Amino acid sequence: MLNYFDLNVHAYPETDASVEELLSVAKRYGYTGIAITNHDEVVQEQKESNAVFYGVEIKANSVSDLKRKIKLHGGKVSLLTVHGGNDKINRAAVENPRVDILAHPCGERGEGGLNHVLVRYAAENGVAIDFNMNSIIHSRRGERARTLGKMREILKLVRKYNAPMILTSQAHFIYDLRAPREMIALAALFGMSKEEATSALCDIPRGVLDKRWKKERDVEIL
Amino acid sequence: MNMRYILSLMLHLPPSLRDRRRYLRFEVFCEREIDKRELLKEIWNSLYALYGDVGGSESKVWLIEYHKSEDTNCGVGILRCAHDKVDEVRASLACIHSVNDAQVGIRVIKISGTIKGATRLRR
Numbered sequence: 001m002l003n004y005f006d007l008n009v010h011a012y013p014e015t016d017a018s019v020e021e022l023l024s025v026a027k028r029y030g031y032t033g034i035a036i037t038n039h040d041e042v043v044q045e046q047k048e049s050n051a052v053f054y055g056v057e058i059k060a061n062s063v064s065d066l067k068r069k070i071k072l073h074g075g076k077v078s079l080l081t082v083h084g085g086n087d088k089i090n091r092a093a094v095e096n097p098r099v100d101i102l103a104h105p106c107g108e109r110g111e112g113g114l115n116h117v118l119v120r121y122a123a124e125n126g127v128a129i130d131f132n133m134n135s136i137i138h139s140r141r142g143e144r145a146r147t148l149g150k151m152r153e154i155l156k157l158v159r160k161y162n163a164p165m166i167l168t169s170q171a172h173f174i175y176d177l178r179a180p181r182e183m184i185a186l187a188a189l190f191g192m193s194k195e196e197a198t199s200a201l202c203d204i205p206r207g208v209l210d211k212r213w214k215k216e217r218d219v220e221i222l
Numbered sequence: 223m224n225m226r227y228i229l230s231l232m233l234h235l236p237p238s239l240r241d242r243r244r245y246l247r248f249e250v251f252c253e254r255e256i257d258k259r260e261l262l263k264e265i266w267n268s269l270y271a272l273y274g275d276v277g278g279s280e281s282k283v284w285l286i287e288y289h290k291s292e293d294t295n296c297g298v299g300i301l302r303c304a305h306d307k308v309d310e311v312r313a314s315l316a317c318i319h320s321v322n323d324a325q326v327g328i329r330v331i332k333i334s335g336t337i338k339g340a341t342r343l344r345r
Contacts, residue, residue, distance in 0.1 A: 025251070029329060137319050140271050175251060175325035182316035182329055185309050189272075 002198065003032035004180040005205035007079065008057070008103055008130060008168035014038040015172045019047055022174055027051070029179040035209075037081045037103075040069065053209060055079025057103055063092045074098045078209065081130075085112040094122040097217075100208055101166065104132035106150035109143055114154050116161070123163035126213025128204060129154060133178060133186050134170035151190040164213055167200045241282065242305035245340035247332040248315060250288075250297040253324040258288040258299075264321045265301070269314040281307035286337060298331075300340050308333060 006026060011019045019036060026034045035053040036043050042056050056077050060066035066082065066089055073080060080100045082093035085107030093102045094114075102122065105114045114122075114129070122129055131154075135147050158165050167187055171177045178186070180201050187197040207213065250256065262285040270278045281303050288299030303311045315328045334340040 025327075133316075137317050173325055175253065175319070175327040177327060178316050179329035182312060185312040186316050188309055189313055 002180075002202045003206065004030060004201045005033050005035070005209070006031055006169050006171070006177070006201075007035040007053075007055075007101060007166055007205050007208065008037050008081065008132070008170045009034045009177075010038055010057075010170070010172045011036045011043060013043075014041075017172070017174050019043065019052060022171065022177070023049070023052055025174045025177050029177060031180065033209075035079050037079060039083065042073070042077055053078045055081055055100075057081040057083050059083040060089055063088055066092050067096075070096060070098055084130075087112055090114060091118055091121075094118050094125060094127045096127075097125040097214065099125070099127050100211075101128045101130050103130045103168070104135060104170070105129060105154060106135075106147060108132070108135050109139065109147065113150050114157065116157055119154070119157040119163050120161045123161040124217070126164065126211075126217055128164040128166050128208050128213075129158055131155075131165060131167050131187065131190075131192075131200070132170050133167060133183055134172075134176060136186055136189065137176070137178070148190045155191055164204050164208065165196075165200050166205050166208065167197060243282070243302055243335070244305045244308050245286065245334050245337050246301045246303065246308070246311065246315075246330050247334070247340040248299055248301060248328055248330045249291070250299070250326055250328050252295055252297065252321070252326040254295070255290060256297065256321045256324055256326065258285065260321050261285070261288060261297075261299070264318055265315065268318045269311070272314045272317055273310060277310065280304060281311050283311060300337060305335070 009022055011017055011022055033051040035055050037055040037057040039057050039059045043054055046054055056073050058069045081103050082099050084090045084102045084105040090105050093099050106112050167183050169177050184197040284302045286300040286302050291298045312330055318328055
């Protein structure tokens with residue numbers, strides 16, 4: 001029995017979906033746990049459950065804004081995610097060892113990207129690179145082709161530098177969640193193998209939650 | 223040989239020439255009840271958007287059955303596809319996010335080589 005995790009789910013008050021609803025659907029789909037990462041705020045009413053992790057997804061306009069927000073949330077939440085897409089924000093995120101995940105580095109519409117230098121930083125700092133399935137599910141034609149192309153490029157670099165990678169749904173509604181097997185099939189669209197996709201849903205998210213890469217590299221978490 | 227026998231030979235392909243198929247039993251998790259027709263249209267739209275006309279024709283998708291399940295807002299159905307295109311069809315099912323403005327999430331529950339096997343529930 002594998003333990004699947006979805007580390008990028010948005011819940012009430014940012015969206016209409018409550019944590020209980022999301023969790024029950026995720027459990028039904030076969031997930032062991034989900035992480036609630038609302039933009040710029042931590043969910044106040046936290047339900048005691050070992051299947052829900054509370055994190056934050058930092059959305060910053062500039063690098064200084066990002067640094068300020070990382071300082072604000074660093075060490076207080078179990079998961080520090082950065083809303084990627086902008087090249088400068090991507091760079092600042094992978095250079096910062098306190099960041100756990102860089103969410104959708106190619107943006108929600110395939111506008112940004114990562115290069116070999118940034119992926120190497122991510123591998124050194126233990127910042128997990130997120131492949132966001134929501135952008136594949138919700139876009140069509142040119143936009144989706146661009147996103148898939150970007151993901152293919154990033155995947156090549158991630159393989160080369162052995163950076164941690166994860167698959168997430170970035171669900172805003174309960175209907176946005178997809179079962180693990182569906183996520184694996186979607187990951188195959190940009191060339192990820194079944195084994196890689198499985199570990200990106202099981203081992204690596206578990207390691208991110210346990211801060212495995214941070215411990216290995218003696219990164220100081222304040 | 224009587225005429226009926228000859229006719230039956232003409233109508234049915236011999237087993238060795240028949241397409242190998244897989245039957246996917248799937249579950250639709252939806253906002254409101256959706257129609258079988260709407261769903262099949264959306265499945266084809268998604269499949270052709272993802273794989274184009276050539277890839278879509280190779281998967282030989284057909285909706286065998288779809289009905290509302292006992293749970294309030296779910297539907298279950300059986301979809302037929304070519305035996306080597308299961309992952310592609312699964313991906314195109316996962317890409318469906320709405321049917322006629324109703325949000326949906328589809329997941330495959332069971333894959334079988336026969337309709338009977340796909341209908342039978344796991345013990």
